[in-house]
Amino acid sequence: MPISPEDKGFGQGSPELARWAEKVFQPEDPVLAEIRARSIREGLPAIAVGRFDGLHLEVLARLVGARKAVEIGTLGGYSGVCLLRGMPEDGVLHTFELDAHHAEVARESFRKAGVANRARIHLGPALQKLREIENEAPFDLCFIDADKTGYPAYLDWAARHLRVGGAVLGDNAFGFGGVAQPDGDEGVRALRRFNEELARGGRFRATMIPTEEGLALGVKVA
Template structure:
């Protein structure tokens, strides 16, 4: 099935997503630098861009930068006075992301904060709340990322959590996989929080079988 899922993704991308040399070059830069090929797909990147438009976001928080591919999709949708703060633990990934974002012409809107995301979040102080928060980092820490996301959210903030289905392992309560455990706690916390209206979608495609959560802060 993976071959067919990937073929459908390629078809949808060809039919719906305009060719973009800058985005393609960013992916090539990431590959050349040896970064893992775990960026969002082009159709997923376009979805993130649409989320930015739909909530009319001016301030975005991204937890997990990698090489800045998803960052770029979102940053392009910001108004001239908008800002995107993206958190990346790896010095190499952060350096590549800064190069990519400068190359793409959005560095004036984006701050790449290097270091463990939890430390950065603890030191944000009185930062204004974010309109859109994209959580796509180490899954064992997802529950704590959600706590910080809620701290820096306001009514109307959209919180997106990526990679939550984990090839179906999310339904396994006996799992010893720390990433799956983190995702299960993350989902439980959202489902029991009265501040949130939440749904989740399973996805199949070039990235395999996975999915994402959408949480609206009431």
């Protein structure tokens, strides 16, 4: 009887298994594929979430029963469409983006995906613009995927504006491998603080979904 290993990576690091999972779960449909391709054609950096990350977001939004959600870092709207697909017809996503061109591409993505009436794009530095929606709190879900130095402040905002039972998610939580090293640049140090606060700060019960880049997930408990 084989013993289950203590350390398990996504897809067990096997390209064959990853291909199999893509075939069975089909995480990216033609609408999402078009958004990814058009974003690149429009000159946006290729930094949208991966196909399975997008599917995780949709499924997690469904699990939480998210009606009011926040996304920090819109880019071309790929992850926003995934989140909205996991939300009901009367659900609203507030998504925050610094770059006007990214926001324009996202607007078109939301239109093409048929979710434009449920997506509110806020243009400007997220930490300032988040204040504009605080009167709608508490929120059900907050997905953090913007400047890495901002993660600790975004987490603090989420802790103060999510309902108990609401979820916070942070992409790139492994800091591109850097969090496990002794020091690192400002972004890596911020991601380390983000993870430590999420895991041990007492406001969330949290885990790490071991995707390629680390998708940290916490449920607000206090």
